Amino acid sequence: MAQAASPRRPTIRMVAERAGVSVATVSYVLSGRSSSPTTRVGDETAARVRDAAEALGYVPSSAARAVRTGRTGTVLLSLTMLSDPWSLALVEAVRRATRGTDLTPLVAADADWRPLVRSLQPDVVFIDDADRPGDAALLRTLAASGDRLVVMDPDLAPDGFDVIRNDDHAGCRLLAETLLDRYETVGLLSPNGIARLRPGGRPAAYVEALKARGLPVRPEWCPAAGDDESSAFRAALELLRRADRPQALMATSEYIGQAALGAAGALGLRPGTDIGIASVGNAFATTSRGLGMTSVGPERFFEAVAELLVSRAAGDDGTPPGEHFFEWQVFERESTLGA
Amino acid sequence: MAQAASPRRPTIRMVAERAGVSVATVSYVLSGRSSSPTTRVGDETAARVRDAAEALGYVPSSAARAVRTGRTGTVLLSLTMLSDPWSLALVEAVRRATRGTDLTPLVAADADWRPLVRSLQPDVVFIDDADRPGDAALLRTLAASGDRLVVMDPDLAPDGFDVIRNDDHAGCRLLAETLLDRYETVGLLSPNGIARLRPGGRPAAYVEALKARGLPVRPEWCPAAGDDESSAFRAALELLRRADRPQALMATSEYIGQAALGAAGALGLRPGTDIGIASVGNAFATTSRGLGMTSVGPERFFEAVAELLVSRAAGDDGTPPGEHFFEWQVFERESTLGA
DNA sequence: TTGTATGCGTTATCAA
DNA sequence: TTGATAACGCATACAA
Numbered sequence: 015m016a017q018a019a020s021p022r023r024p025t026i027r028m029v030a031e032r033a034g035v036s037v038a039t040v041s042y043v044l045s046g047r048s049s050s051p052t053t054r055v056g057d058e059t060a061a062r063v064r065d066a067a068e069a070l071g072y073v074p075s076s077a078a079r080a081v082r083t084g085r086t087g088t089v090l091l092s093l094t095m096l097s098d099p100w101s102l103a104l105v106e107a108v109r110r111a112t113r114g115t116d117l118t119p120l121v122a123a124d125a126d127w128r129p130l131v132r133s134l135q136p137d138v139v140f141i142d143d144a145d146r147p148g149d150a151a152l153l154r155t156l157a158a159s160g161d162r163l164v165v166m167d168p169d170l171a172p173d174g175f176d177v178i179r180n181d182d183h184a185g186c187r188l189l190a191e192t193l194l195d196r197y198e199t200v201g202l203l204s205p206n207g208i209a210r211l212r213p214g215g216r217p218a219a220y221v222e223a224l225k226a227r228g229l230p231v232r233p234e235w236c237p238a239a240g241d242d243e244s245s246a247f248r249a250a251l252e253l254l255r256r257a258d259r260p261q262a263l264m265a266t267s268e269y270i271g272q273a274a275l276g277a278a279g280a281l282g283l284r285p286g287t288d289i290g291i292a293s294v295g296n297a298f299a300t301t302s303r304g305l306g307m308t309s310v311g312p313e314r315f316f317e318a319v320a321e322l323l324v325s326r327a328a329g330d331d332g333t334p335p336g337e338h339f340f341e342w343q344v345f346e347r348e349s350t351l352g353a
Numbered sequence: 354m355a356q357a358a359s360p361r362r363p364t365i366r367m368v369a370e371r372a373g374v375s376v377a378t379v380s381y382v383l384s385g386r387s388s389s390p391t392t393r394v395g396d397e398t399a400a401r402v403r404d405a406a407e408a409l410g411y412v413p414s415s416a417a418r419a420v421r422t423g424r425t426g427t428v429l430l431s432l433t434m435l436s437d438p439w440s441l442a443l444v445e446a447v448r449r450a451t452r453g454t455d456l457t458p459l460v461a462a463d464a465d466w467r468p469l470v471r472s473l474q475p476d477v478v479f480i481d482d483a484d485r486p487g488d489a490a491l492l493r494t495l496a497a498s499g500d501r502l503v504v505m506d507p508d509l510a511p512d513g514f515d516v517i518r519n520d521d522h523a524g525c526r527l528l529a530e531t532l533l534d535r536y537e538t539v540g541l542l543s544p545n546g547i548a549r550l551r552p553g554g555r556p557a558a559y560v561e562a563l564k565a566r567g568l569p570v571r572p573e574w575c576p577a578a579g580d581d582e583s584s585a586f587r588a589a590l591e592l593l594r595r596a597d598r599p600q601a602l603m604a605t606s607e608y609i610g611q612a613a614l615g616a617a618g619a620l621g622l623r624p625g626t627d628i629g630i631a632s633v634g635n636a637f638a639t640t641s642r643g644l645g646m647t648s649v650g651p652e653r654f655f656e657a658v659a660e661l662l663v664s665r666a667a668g669d670d671g672t673p674p675g676e677h678f679f680e681w682q683v684f685e686r687e688s689t690l691g692a
Numbered sequence: 693t694t695g696t697a698t699g700c701g702t703t704a705t706c707a708a
Numbered sequence: 709t710t711g712a713t714a715a716c717g718c719a720t721a722c723a724a
Binding site: 374375376377378381393394395398417419420421422423 | 696699700702
Binding site: 022024076077078102105106109118120124125130132133134135155159275279282305 | 410473
């Protein structure tokens, strides 16, 4: 068949022509604004417009709309380490929360959000790494010019944007205590080990818990687990192979906890029975690997953040941007309790 | 300080005013087109423009640019199951491939790509699920109107868009044969079990391999593993707990393989020693969990797809869109060889 | 070497 | 109930 397939994507103008109406009418009908008090389009006209749009496969250009309205219908999740169960849990929660909405979650994995926020103009942005020098000022500027930002950071003060604050230190201290109640010896798996302890950090909480009980800190039980799962796995493997290995392991991130679980399995050690394993973040309730992982973290964290994002994207400024503090608690599961 | 922070995001016009030039000049400088033969901007002017942009925190609006040029600088990855190691491996590969480019990979997890392609206007789209009835026609239409599409599908014929074709069936047959050479009994973990066998599918290949050797197909060794890791885990656990469990397991997806590994670990079975485990996809070379997973799949698949995406996004139509066939081979690793 | 003017696809204001 | 039309921010042909 000689089919002169239209070589260009359909525009609102083509729909208007096909339906025999003006572009304004098409816009009204398709934006659902056709029943506003000021602008009522006839039912029959509306139907004709919808038919024409359907026939042409017309979908409004989000770019053109964004130029005009400033809104893109987009939720941007900037996640440093997408493969971390924590990140995946957040993505899943946001996906759920945007169901039935006109919002689309978009994930930028390990990308630089700084230019992205401006260029993509998402309706709201979640940022999990804002620790570069000028970031506080940049975030303030962005927020001041209308960008909606939700930032997770232990130090940042809200300043036109929302800040997710977690009870890291107290939580980790609590987890360490819980483990020390149950096990005589507890090792630590954190990205950088305990070489340079940042006060208020997760490894610091572990060290403080030991010291409070007059227990020695054994550096060989606190290796650097690195920034990815495979190096964490190697670190865990090496630690668990030691003749004098600790009875339990505390992992400061979910990907490390997962790696530790794998390493234990690889050595034939049953988590909860032969070795205690606990993680930080409490993300495994969502991305279950079958065995319950003892973990410290907030309850319903991901759902709460997702709800916040959706509400911000909708332009809900009823509650002004501020700090969102999440209490942490220990969830004891099979990985330290046995089967 | 009384600082009347500019309440609006900076536009090209503001940059122009601050630098004392016209918007055209700013556009030239910032698009790097300032040294084109037809439009040469003076070095000193260019510097002034860049300073002004920097001071204002100006970033061109991708939306406005897209309206004008049709390009967004975006690679959209539409992935049904983001948490599958396969998906994560692709994301990582694309991230690598876009490094140093002006392209940004964006992931849409378990979203409907059909309206997204039109509304977001990415420079190229990767699609892993195009099996709905009208999809072939839709893809053709989209491609005809200029959208760059790379679709992974066993049945689709390229039609203005690229198709990634995998040697699924033959590969799985090969894997089954390899396992049957080494083990007397082999079970299958696939999302839907072997209830309704699709000819040419992965489970079908397993069944054919058994039949070719005159071995019985035991349904109790082929449970439905479901669509997520936790249900796959439960299925694997149940299967491995049987007194008459098979000596090896073949998982038709990476997330199932991962779940099987976890289930084995949970039962104290060492993969490769106590139980053979193999997966389909060959993604674990990238997202190593420490133990090498025997798998069947293409070599350098993710890198190849990533390169294709980048080249399509760049508008490289030197080779017209077509089929990209990937040969599969078996990679035997520790999970069937022992440590 | 730089500025002016126009158009991209959309929404929204206003008049008809 | 509908239609003209201005504007959004940017890129570019063309004029200067």
